[in-house]
Amino acid sequence: MTATEPVPAVSTVGPGPAAGPIRVVLADDEHLVRTALRAILGAEPGVEVVGEATTGAEAVSVVRALRPDVVLMDVRMPEADGIRATERILAGMDDPPRVVVTTFENDAYVYDALRAGASGFLLKRAGADELVQAVKLVARSDSLLFPAAVRALAAAHAAPRSDDRAAALREQLSEREAEVLRLLATGLSNTEIATRMTLGPATIKTHVAGVLAKLGVRDRTQAVIAAYECGFVSPR
Structure with missing residues (x-):
């Protein structure tokens, strides 16, 4: 699928921030x-x-x-x-x-x-x-x-795979953080990752925060892009 193709619907969306609209x-x-x-x-x-x-x-x-x-x-x-x-x-x-x-x-x-x-x-x-x-x-x-x-x-657009960069990322992340990043790349939510890994949602949230901090990115989209571009996961 490319950006020229129909965009799929989102299956589940929770409420907005509790503090207000x-x-x-x-x-x-x-x-x-x-x-x-x-x-x-x-x-x-x-x-x-x-x-x-x-x-x-x-x-x-x-x-x-x-x-x-x-x-x-x-x-x-x-x-x-x-x-x-x-x-x-x-x-x-x-x-x-x-x-x-x-x-x-x-x-x-x-x-x-x-x-x-x-x-x-x-x-x-x-x-x-x-x-x-x-x-x-x-x-x-x-x-x-x-x-x-x-x-x-x-x-379609990621840089060529770099085994050295992927290896460096594996060394940087803990085993559980690495698994969380792989599951993030499939598009799973925190709740879905928690179910897959049989861990609590709060634990997954902590692991996601750890992944973002170690990659130096602000959200899961940038984490996934980084994982694709260094060859840690394959977009194919």
């Missing part, structure tokens, strides 16, 4: 797109659109000012594209939001955005239910957004 910023230079996104998300209980931006540079300023939970970021915008804007947002905030890039179909742009730190992507032709589910899933951040698509993008 999921706060979303929309960054897209097309007024009709922003209007449609605002209408869909604004009608969903527990989700609040708090701001909009029409350029990449404006998106960075709006996000830094409003500190939302999730940003829907168009890949291609004037002044700074979604990839550069994502990098600047993640580098300039102590507790940056989850960024989901939106695109029509360009795989290379999507993969570059994931490498830059985006937590996932959505096709602009995705249905309303998929949009809402994606925002909630990313806000909850205990599972990959559309793991089959992430694997396909890694298969």
